[in-house]
Every structure is written in structure tokens, then in C-alpha cells.
Amino acid sequence: MKIRKIGIIGGGVAGTALGYYLSLYENAEITIFEKDRIGCGSTAKSAGTVCLFDDSLSNRYWDVRLYGFETYRKMEEEEKGSAGFDQTGTLVVATNEEVEQVIRTGIALAKAAGYQGEYITDKARIQQILPDIDTEHILGAGYTKDDGYFDGTMISNTYARKLKENGGKILTMTKVIELLKENGKVIGLKTEDGTSYAFDYVVDCTGPWSRITGNMAGIDVPVWHTKAEAFFLSPPGKKLDYVFPVLKYPAFYALRAGDNIFICKSHLSMDLNNPMHAGNWNPDEIPATGGTDEYFIEFLFEQLETTVPGILDSGLVSSWLSYRAETKDFLPILGETPVEGYLVASGYGGNGIIEAPAASRDLAKYIMTGEKTPLLEDWAFMRLVERA
Ligand SMILES: Cc1cc2nc3c(=O)[nH]c(=O)nc-3n(C[C@H](O)[C@H](O)[C@H](O)COP(=O)(O)OP(=O)(O)OC[C@H]3O[C@@H](n4cnc5c(N)ncnc54)[C@H](O)[C@@H]3O)c2cc1C
CATH class of the missing domain: 3.30.9.10 (D-Amino Acid Oxidase, subunit A, domain 2)
Structure with a gap:
């Protein structure tokens, strides 16, 4: 089985959830780079509401909402406090x-x-x-x-712990400063201490920082x-x-x-x-x-x-x-971008806690198998480029 090396930039709920779902595939080798601590970005400031229904995410994405709620509820059942459920x-x-x-x-x-x-x-x-x-x-x-709110930072730390248990690596206080390219394709990244890493895919999970990291890849991430x-x-x-x-x-x-x-x-x-x-x-x-x-x-x-x-x-x-x-349509950006080897899971806006489990599950499947789910098609980067 061919090993796939994946580098994830950002250790918020988006990066840690993706890392965890990737770690369920035996041939995934995952490293998360976080310039600060796990779950300390917008995830830490979140209200963490994952309600069984409300107007924050349209009913078209009901399954995304339900999967998010049930994932965290089970996390909390497995270990009290691990999702901070109230x-x-x-x-x-x-x-x-x-x-x-x-x-x-x-x-x-x-x-x-x-x-x-x-x-x-x-x-x-x-x-x-x-x-x-x-x-x-x-x-x-x-x-x-039956619902209420969760704690985004606790969830991120729980995902991070599970990822490590499955063999994944997490480098905190490690800022990514450059994306390495060959023939237009992203093939790795460089961190502030000067170390270079080679990857098959680099996934940008930096949320509000995505325009900055996108610039490193040479594109404008439309958030x-x-x-x-x-x-x-x-x-x-x-x-x-x-x-x-x-x-x-x-x-x-x-x-x-x-x-x-x-x-x-x-x-x-x-x-x-x-x-x-x-x-x-x-x-x-x-x-x-x-x-x-x-x-x-x-x-x-x-x-x-x-x-x-x-x-x-x-x-x-x-x-x-x-x-x-x-993003302009208040929905995330998930999956491939115009730059080969550089994927994005960003633009979660006000719904990142709700959306991270389903979106990360589907993105992990795409990275490991090449199969796109309807969610990846709906939330594709290109929908925003075409409308611009
Ligand atoms: C006040 C508020 C209330 C909210 N309420 C809800 C809610 O009720 N329900 C809900 O579902 N969502 C809610 N949200 C939205 C949710 O919190 C976000 O969508 C989600 O946390 C985004 O997660 P993220 O991982 O994409 O980004 P972040 O948590 O911001 O993570 C990005 C990480 O990338 C790191 N990073 C950036 N650049 C680099 C680099 N160069 N190298 C290494 N690391 C880097 C940052 O340090 C950061 O930790 C709320 C948000 C806010 C602010």
C-alpha cells in the first residue's frame, strides 16, 4: 500500500479533525504544524453551539449538523469533558x-x-x-x-490526542513560513526554524490566516x-x-x-x-x-x-x-485548489464546530481514495472563482 504523506497547517478544530480522520487510514502519514497551541485560534473564542437545529446552517446540510452533534456527543460519552458538552x-x-x-x-x-x-x-x-x-x-x-454547546478547544485537543494514538505527529509552536514547489506543484513546506518537510499533499487549515498561507502557494484564498x-x-x-x-x-x-x-x-x-x-x-x-x-x-x-x-x-x-x-456564500472551502498538491479546508465562518467532523471525514476520504462526496462538490474552491 502506497504511503501518503500529508502536512496540515493549523491545529484548530479544522486541522485536528482532519488529522484524526486521516489517521484512520493505515497508509496515511500525518503531521500537523501549529504556530501556537492546539485549539487556540478562532476555535478558542467560539461559542461552540452545535444545536440539533437552528438557522446558522441551512437544512440542506442537516446531515452535516447531525453528524457533528453525534460525533461530539459520543466523544463526551467516551470520556466526560473531552468535548466540553453542556x-x-x-x-x-x-x-x-x-x-x-x-x-x-x-x-x-x-x-x-x-x-x-x-x-x-x-x-x-x-x-x-x-x-x-x-x-x-x-x-x-x-x-x-438534548443539545447545547461544546468546547472547541477541548474537542481539538481530543482529536489531537487520538491522532497521536494512531501514529500522527503534532508540532506546536512551529510556524510554516514557506510552501515548497516543483513545476507548479506544492511538494512540501518549510518552518520558521529552517526545517523542510516533503509531502504528497499540504492542507491549509488556517481559518482566518488562509489568505496569508494561500499567498505562499501563490493563490488568493477567497475568505x-x-x-x-x-x-x-x-x-x-x-x-x-x-x-x-x-x-x-x-x-x-x-x-x-x-x-x-x-x-x-x-x-x-x-x-x-x-x-x-x-x-x-x-x-x-x-x-x-x-x-x-x-x-x-x-x-x-x-x-x-x-x-x-x-x-x-x-x-x-x-x-x-x-x-x-x-466566504461570499457563507459556506466553507473544501478540497483541491488551482495549485496541485495544495488543498484547503477553511472558510468555516460561524459554523466550524458543527461542520468540522463531516467535512474532515469527507476530505480525508478524498485525499486517501480520490473519491469526491457531494459535500466536496458543493464546497469546492472553484465555485467561488467562477462567481468572482
Ligand atoms: C465568537 C465566535 C463564536 C462562534 N460560535 C460558533 C458556534 O456556536 N458553532 C460553530 O459551529 N462555530 C462557531 N464559531 C466558528 C468556529 O469557531 C470556527 O469556524 C472554527 O473554530 C474555525 O476553526 P479553524 O480550525 O478553521 O480555525 P482556527 O481555530 O482559527 O485555527 C487555525 C490555526 O492555524 C494556525 N496557523 C495560522 N497560520 C499558521 C502558520 N503559518 N503555521 C502554523 N500554524 C498556523 C493558528 O495559530 C490557528 O490555531 C464561532 C466563532 C467565533 C469567533
Whole structure:
């Protein structure tokens, strides 16, 4: 059996999941290069919601969502804490009939997979689940009890550990500075300490850094940054006396984070043409905490005023800024690129935790067998080049 050598740049959820799925093939020899620590990039700043349904990823990709949820649930079952699961349930609010229809479909799909789900129009019942919600301007809400949120960094470290158990290598604090080419084909890479490595494939899993690494391959990876600004609120009275579910409105979402509430503008409500929302920035300049804009907290407080007024009196305990790597159609880039030997698994935007298991499973299969799944066809690099 011919050995295939694969170098992965980036040790976030995308790189570690891919490394793990590749390591299930006996003839794969895998090395991950991470310039910092495992799961410390946008993965560390993630909310980690993997809900059985919501509006963040269209129902067309329901199987991707379900596979992601079930993968992490099993990971957590195997070893408690390895995926950082907090089963709070999810409440998705219907603000108009169109959203209501999407929710009803999502509930039916969750039930078809054997999970609990209900679409609730009884407002008293909605308030039982979330006492601080204002139900006046809503039609109803979908509720799934079995899901919640996970921890992207724990997941990445679990994938990394499993990869090592299967013989894969991980080099942390090792920055890739050059892609080595021969006759236009990428044949390896060079790291900051001057070492060169030969590979059959190099896979770029650097998320928000992909334009920089893409330049090393000589191409423009079409991802933009959207500002992911997360704010942590301390509710009045400090401890909530109920389980705050993952709460999804079209423009924002909230979830519990210990005794605090995490709130963030939803990624699909970001406008790639608005310089306040999107641009091309340097991800290395993001501070560990803070760095947020007044605009986002004002926007979120305005939203809370009409939706969850009960937590509006909260104090702001901390905040952070991160960049999501988004494409023009808000779907990832997966697989081959115009440069032979250089593949990309990036542009996961606001859904990388949900999408990484299914996308990495399919990309690993492509690398090891040459077979493309429908997901690889849907999320091909070339769809974005043709539209440009
Ligand atoms: C506030 C926020 C909330 C989110 N909420 C959710 C959610 O609820 N559900 C969901 O599914 N997704 C969510 N996301 C999205 C999700 O977190 C991302 O899509 C996902 O983490 C991206 O993973 P990644 O591995 O592609 O990128 P990253 O985690 O950023 O990893 C890229 C890695 O590449 C490394 N790197 C870069 N350049 C080099 C180099 N030259 N050499 C070596 N290493 C390099 C970096 O150090 C980094 O560790 C959220 C994101 C944010 C910011």
C-alpha cells in the first residue's frame, strides 16, 4: 500500500479533525504544524453551539449538523469533558412565518433522528423554559432538549490526542513560513526554524490566516473576516435560577457561560460589504480579551431590550474579538485548489464546530481514495472563482 504523506497547517478544530480522520487510514502519514497551541485560534473564542437545529446552517446540510452533534456527543460519552458538552437545550425563536417554517422543518428533522423536539406556540410554556424572554412579538419557538454547546478547544485537543494514538505527529509552536514547489506543484513546506518537510499533499487549515498561507502557494484564498465580538454579561442577582438554553434569534444568539451569559451577533447577519462587519485584518493582532467595538454591544443591548429584557440589567464582565473566516456564500472551502498538491479546508465562518467532523471525514476520504462526496462538490474552491 502506497504511503501518503500529508502536512496540515493549523491545529484548530479544522486541522485536528482532519488529522484524526486521516489517521484512520493505515497508509496515511500525518503531521500537523501549529504556530501556537492546539485549539487556540478562532476555535478558542467560539461559542461552540452545535444545536440539533437552528438557522446558522441551512437544512440542506442537516446531515452535516447531525453528524457533528453525534460525533461530539459520543466523544463526551467516551470520556466526560473531552468535548466540553453542556446540555442546556436550544430555543429558536420564530419572529415571522418564514422563520417559523424553517423551525418546524428543523424540529421534524431532529425528531426523525430520534431526538426530542417541539414547536411551541403556548407563550406561557416558552416562558417556563426561558422566564426572562418577552413573548409579545414572537409567533412561537422551537425547543430541542438534548443539545447545547461544546468546547472547541477541548474537542481539538481530543482529536489531537487520538491522532497521536494512531501514529500522527503534532508540532506546536512551529510556524510554516514557506510552501515548497516543483513545476507548479506544492511538494512540501518549510518552518520558521529552517526545517523542510516533503509531502504528497499540504492542507491549509488556517481559518482566518488562509489568505496569508494561500499567498505562499501563490493563490488568493477567497475568505473575508467578519468580526465575531462576544460579550459576557453577569445577570442581575448573579446566579440565574433556571438553565439558560442556547437562545437563537435571527440577528443574535445567547447561551450560558458558567454564571454569565455569552451574547454575539449571528454570523449570517453580518454584511460582507459593510466595513464595520467585514474586511481583511491581521488575526495576529487580536488581543486575548477586549478589542471590541461600541457598535456591537449597542446593537446587542438594543436587541435584548425587545427580546430578553430580563437580562438587560446585567453588568458587562468581559468581551473578546475574533475573526470568522467567511466566504461570499457563507459556506466553507473544501478540497483541491488551482495549485496541485495544495488543498484547503477553511472558510468555516460561524459554523466550524458543527461542520468540522463531516467535512474532515469527507476530505480525508478524498485525499486517501480520490473519491469526491457531494459535500466536496458543493464546497469546492472553484465555485467561488467562477462567481468572482
Ligand atoms: C465568537 C465566535 C463564536 C462562534 N460560535 C460558533 C458556534 O456556536 N458553532 C460553530 O459551529 N462555530 C462557531 N464559531 C466558528 C468556529 O469557531 C470556527 O469556524 C472554527 O473554530 C474555525 O476553526 P479553524 O480550525 O478553521 O480555525 P482556527 O481555530 O482559527 O485555527 C487555525 C490555526 O492555524 C494556525 N496557523 C495560522 N497560520 C499558521 C502558520 N503559518 N503555521 C502554523 N500554524 C498556523 C493558528 O495559530 C490557528 O490555531 C464561532 C466563532 C467565533 C469567533
